[in-house]
Amino acid sequence: MTLTAFSTATAEALRGEDIESGRGKIWSAHEQWFTRVAEQGEPLLAEDLAWPERFRRISRALLRFWGLACLRDGVDTALTEMLSNALIHGGGGAIGVRTVRTDTGVWIAVADNAPPVPPTPLLDPDAEHGRGLLLVAAVSDRWGIKDRSMHGKWTWAFFSVPSAAETEGAE
Numbered sequence: 001m002t003l004t005a006f007s008t009a010t011a012e013a014l015r016g017e018d019i020e021s022g023r024g025k026i027w028s029a030h031e032q033w034f035t036r037v038a039e040q041g042e043p044l045l046a047e048d049l050a051w052p053e054r055f056r057r058i059s060r061a062l063l064r065f066w067g068l069a070c071l072r073d074g075v076d077t078a079l080t081e082m083l084s085n086a087l088i089h090g091g092g093g094a095i096g097v098r099t100v101r102t103d104t105g106v107w108i109a110v111a112d113n114a115p116p117v118p119p120t121p122l123l124d125p126d127a128e129h130g131r132g133l134l135l136v137a138a139v140s141d142r143w144g145i146k147d148r149s150m151h152g153k154w155t156w157a158f159f160s161v162p163s164a165a166e167t168e169g170a171e
Contacts, residue, residue, distance in 0.1 A: 028101040033094050040092030052083045055097050066101045071159045074139035078157040081132040086112035109156035116153040
């Protein structure tokens, strides 16, 4: 297992840089990478299944620190779905998780090695899988998929900063 933290120097270099058109300037960023333990195509091991909860804890701490705990439910849902997709369908290898606070909201992204175009969601109402990206779309303000410079993709979701009236009593 490999885990590397986003360096302070890299965070400083990104601060103020535009990310995705219309999302604002970066105020703070956190990024971590890990490698799934199970080989691609093999069932996930307990160590692999623990990653979504670990990253939910990290994102919750960041949201509290940024004063945006009111975004927790949506961020938890989107992050869990995107991480689960990366673990199950991500092509093996390293998986990255990026959480970014901008002047207009919070951007979360998960990188994997799978091709940039995900399979079309299943339309069968009795199917057990195929609704993850629909959930991401439902809980976020915007979401998308972006090619990675080397190979694979970033799947991202954006959550706008709510107005003061919306956040009263939400934390």
